[in-house]
Amino acid sequence: xxxxxxxxxxxxxxxxxxxxxxxxxxxxxxxxxxxxxxxxxxxxxxxxxxxxxxxxxxxxxxxxxxxxxxxxxxxxxxxxxxxxxxxxxxxxxxxxxxxxxxxxxxxxxxxxxxxxxxxxxxxxxxxxxxxxxxxxxxxxxxxxxxxxxxxxxxxxxxxxxxxxxxx
Numbered sequence: 001x002x003x004x005x006x007x008x009x010x011x012x013x014x015x016x017x018x019x020x021x022x023x024x025x026x027x028x029x030x031x032x033x034x035x036x037x038x039x040x041x042x043x044x045x046x047x048x049x050x051x052x053x054x055x056x057x058x059x060x061x062x063x064x065x066x067x068x069x070x071x072x073x074x075x076x077x078x079x080x081x082x083x084x085x086x087x088x089x090x091x092x093x094x095x096x097x098x099x100x101x102x103x104x105x106x107x108x109x110x111x112x113x114x115x116x117x118x119x120x121x122x123x124x125x126x127x128x129x130x131x132x133x134x135x136x137x138x139x140x141x142x143x144x145x146x147x148x149x150x151x152x153x154x155x156x157x158x159x160x161x162x163x164x165x166x167x
Contacts, residue, residue, distance in 0.1 A: 032095070047078070052144065055077040058075055104141075
């Protein structure tokens with residue numbers, strides 16, 4: 001059996017810093033949150049899901065409904081009179097010692113992310129279906145492979161910085 005004994009105040013100090021930092025990873029979690037917020041907003045603007053697949057296009061029925069109402073027509077999926085801007089500007093993150101969460105509180109976000117079938121939420125007082133047509137899923141939240149690699153890189157850089165302190 002091989003036994004190695006380490007007697008280095010410098011090495012013990014570095015290990016103590018590392019152990020202490022792992023108890024509260026708030027700084028790196030905030031960096032990860034900022035990164036994910038930017039990544040999510042970029043994907044939303046580009047109209048792609050976390051894997052890079054383009055969202056389903058806006059249906060001609062929806063475009064025709066905007067025209068009938070005299071509203072401006074934005075052909076980008078999830079963008080239209082007010083709702084796209086509202087949803088795009090609603091992304092936020094929360095972070096703490098051991099977590100990062102990213103999301104949105106926009107009322108339409110779940111339907112836009114997961115989709116919904118015509119009438120899934122019942123009918124209006126006038127008898128119209130809610131929603132009035134099928135809404136395809138257009139996922140905007142999630143981690144791409146690039147996101148995952150960048151998160152690993154952020155954490156590695158943070159750990160290296162902690163280990164390097166006090167040299």
